[in-house]
Amino acid sequence: MTDSLKGRTIVMSGGSRGIGLAILIAAAKEGANAVLLAKTDQPDPRLPGTVHTAVAEIEAAGGHAVAVVGDVREEADVARAVATAVETFGGVDIVVNNASALNLAGTLDLTPKRYDLMQQINAKGTFQLTRAALPHLFASDDAQIVTLSPPINLAPHWLGKFPAYALSKMGMTLLTLGFAAEFAEKGVRANCLWPQTTIATAAVVNLLGGEDAATRARSVEIMGDAAVALLTDAERPTGQIFLDVEALARSGKTDISEYGGTDDPELDFFVDSL
Known part of the structure; x- marks a missing residue:
């Protein structure tokens, strides 16, 4: 076992932009390899970045990366991403379940089709990518x-x-807490990571309050650094849920002023206090 990411291979769902890309860039600076499974083959006028521009940014940061254009909901695409990691880098060391769909509609306003989309990307996608990578x-x-x-x-x-x-x-x-328990004897550790505050991503700007909301959010780099801290944590935790600031504090980093926000940051969903 190692506390370094040098030569380790990450398979991530999503990662074309935002938090996922920040995690892969931070890991690339530590020498990690990455395979990204994402649908963003072509630019979206509303959102910056594609899976291809993400690869270029990861490699500029010092890592090696391969783009797999596909959908985490599709079993064949997931299998192809895992196979690409094995063929290109010799295996899989880390799975990051990053892809997620956000719809904040209440029950009466959410159509069954939108409901299915969210469950399939979020919960099913986590299950499907992890399952494919387990061997x-x-x-x-x-x-x-x-x-x-x-x-x-x-x-x-x-x-x-x-x-x-x-x-x-x-x-x-x-699911992740379940994986930690189910595969502990196989040497697989599993943890969750979540931002304490909102993060200044395109989703915040476009869906959660615009530029004003972004000024109360921290930068994506906090999640990148927190993920690296968690992945290299000397105590090798498993079966836990960490906020970004908690993962950083475990590595000795308690001054988070570099990540911006304000004196009154906006707490993220499901978080009740700083």
């Missing part, structure tokens, strides 16, 4: 799963806001 994780000397999903917060003020979204995200968390 190769078993062969790694330090196998890890990191899922970007929240604390299990059953407070009515959260559940009542958007039950379907809460189910999909907490489903990702429950």
Whole structure:
């Protein structure tokens, strides 16, 4: 086992932009390899970046990366991403379940089609990518799963806001905690990572309040650094849910001023206090 990411291979769902890309760039600076499974083959006028521009940024940061254009909902695409990691880099050491669909509609306003989309990307995608990678994780000397999903917060003020979204995200968390227990004897560790505050991504700007909301958010780099801290944590935790600031604090980093935000940051979903 090692506390270094040099030569380790990450398979991630999503990662073309935002938090996922920040994690892969931070890992690339430590020498990691990456395979990204994402649908973003062509630019979207509303959102910057494609899976191809992400690869270029990762390699500019010092890592090696391969893009796989595909959908985490499709079993064949997931299998192709895992096979690409094995063929290109010799195996899989880390799975990062990053791809996620966000729909904050209440029950009466959310169509069954939109409900299915969210459950399939979030919970099913986490299950499907992890399952496909498991035979190769078993062969790694330090196998890890990191899922970007929240604390299990059953407070009515959260559940009542958007039950379907809460189910999909907490489903990702429950699966990950389950993987930690199910595969502990196989040497696979699994943890969840979630931002304490909102993060200044395109989703925040486009869906959650525009530029004003972004000024109360921290930069994506906090999640990249937190993920690296978690993946290289000397105590080798498993079966836990960490906020980004908690993962950083475990590595000795408590001054987070470099990540911006304000004196009154906006807490992320399912988080009740700083």
